[in-house]
Amino acid sequence: MTTPKFSQELLDFFRKLEKNNNRDWFAENKNQFKLNETKAKAVFKTVFEELNKHDIVDSFKVFRIYRDVRFSKNKLPYKTHFGASFHRKKPELRGGYYLHIQPNDQSFIATGFWEPSKDDLLRVRREFEQDDTEIRAIIHAKPLKSVWGEFQGDELKTSPRNFDKDHSAIDLIRKKQFLFTKTYTDKEVISDMFIDDVNTSFRAIRPFFDYMSDVLNTNLNGESII
Numbered sequence: 001m002t003t004p005k006f007s008q009e010l011l012d013f014f015r016k017l018e019k020n021n022n023r024d025w026f027a028e029n030k031n032q033f034k035l036n037e038t039k040a041k042a043v044f045k046t047v048f049e050e051l052n053k054h055d056i057v058d059s060f061k062v063f064r065i066y067r068d069v070r071f072s073k074n075k076l077p078y079k080t081h082f083g084a085s086f087h088r089k090k091p092e093l094r095g096g097y098y099l100h101i102q103p104n105d106q107s108f109i110a111t112g113f114w115e116p117s118k119d120d121l122l123r124v125r126r127e128f129e130q131d132d133t134e135i136r137a138i139i140h141a142k143p144l145k146s147v148w149g150e151f152q153g154d155e156l157k158t159s160p161r162n163f164d165k166d167h168s169a170i171d172l173i174r175k176k177q178f179l180f181t182k183t184y185t186d187k188e189v190i191s192d193m194f195i196d197d198v199n200t201s202f203r204a205i206r207p208f209f210d211y212m213s214d215v216l217n218t219n220l221n222g223e224s225i226i
Contacts, residue, residue, distance in 0.1 A: 004042040006189050011103040014080045018103075021076040033065070037082075040101065043195065044084040047099060050199040055206070056089040057097070081106070091226050094213040097202050105185045109198055111205045112153070112179040113212070120216055125160060125173045127215045132169035138207050147204040153177030178212070180205060 013036050017026070026033065044062055051057045063083045069075045081102035088095055098110040116124065128135060138144065139151050155174040159165035163173050182201055188194060217226050 003192075003195065004039065004046050005192065005194065006043055006101055007036075007039065008190055010036045010040060010082075010101070011186055011190070014103045017078060018080045021078055021080070023077055026078060037065070040082050044082075044099065046195055047084070047198060048086060050195065051086055051097065051202060054203050056093055057086050058089045060084055060086045088209070091217065092213065093209070094216050095205075095209040099198060101189060103186060105183070107184040107186070107189045108181050109184075109201060110179060110181045111148075111202060112177070112208070114177060114179065116176075116178070121176065123216055124178070124212070125163065126220055128169045128172045129163065129167060130220060132172055135172065135211060138211055141207065144204050144207060147201050148180035148182060151175075151178070152181060153179040180208075 013029075013032060016029070020026075041062055044060060048057060048060045061084060063079070063085075065078050065082075067074075067077055067079055069077065081100055083098065083100045086097040086099075088097075095112060096114070098114075100109070101107050113120075151172075154176045156176065158174070159167070159170055160173065163170070167173060184194070188197070218224055
């Protein structure tokens with residue numbers, strides 16, 4: 001059985017949509033969209049199955065093409081990409097995966113913690129404050145860094161309340177997100193090796209997820225809270 005893959009036709013459809021992002025054009029081409037959507041969902045399902053060979057991912061979500069324009073200055077009705085998120089089994093396993101397919105070499109994968117809760121964010125910051133040696137060893141280890149590069153995420157311009165601005169780990173403590181991303185060209189996205197590369201890349205993040213899951217499921221004394 002042939003493994004599903006993303007196609008040139010999918011990328012071409014989104015290029016056309018970028019130039020014709022209106023309801024009339026979309027209605028005229030909806031059959032083509034539905035065909036591409038069905039094929040894309042099969043690829044996302046394959047990624048889900050591959051992830052479950054080395055992790056416990058209990059669900060995945062393919063985001064709808066329709067944009068929510070109610071509170072946005074951008075009133076274009078349609079997204080010009082497909083995105084899917086993959087959810088690890090909570091509460092034991094923390095973190096998540098995201099796959100984004102967009103033409104013109106704008107595809108990427110991302111992993112980590114997009115919107116940690118207030119309590120989770122404080123717990124992680126306190127862990128970094130107490131001891132940042134383990135997290136630094138993990139994010140700078142060659143198997144992870146060679147795939148994902150630098151630690152990313154939005155951060156405060158100064159220290160959070162009740163944290164010392166001169167603390168040696170303030171570069172980590174300031175972060176509001178804990179993310180890694182990896183970009184892909186269009187040629188890479190439609191290649192036969194794309195799904196393998198995505199899965200291998202996601203596998204490489206496991207030491208970070210194991211560390212963060214341990215932190216978020218214990219208190220500062222290392223006692224379980226679940």
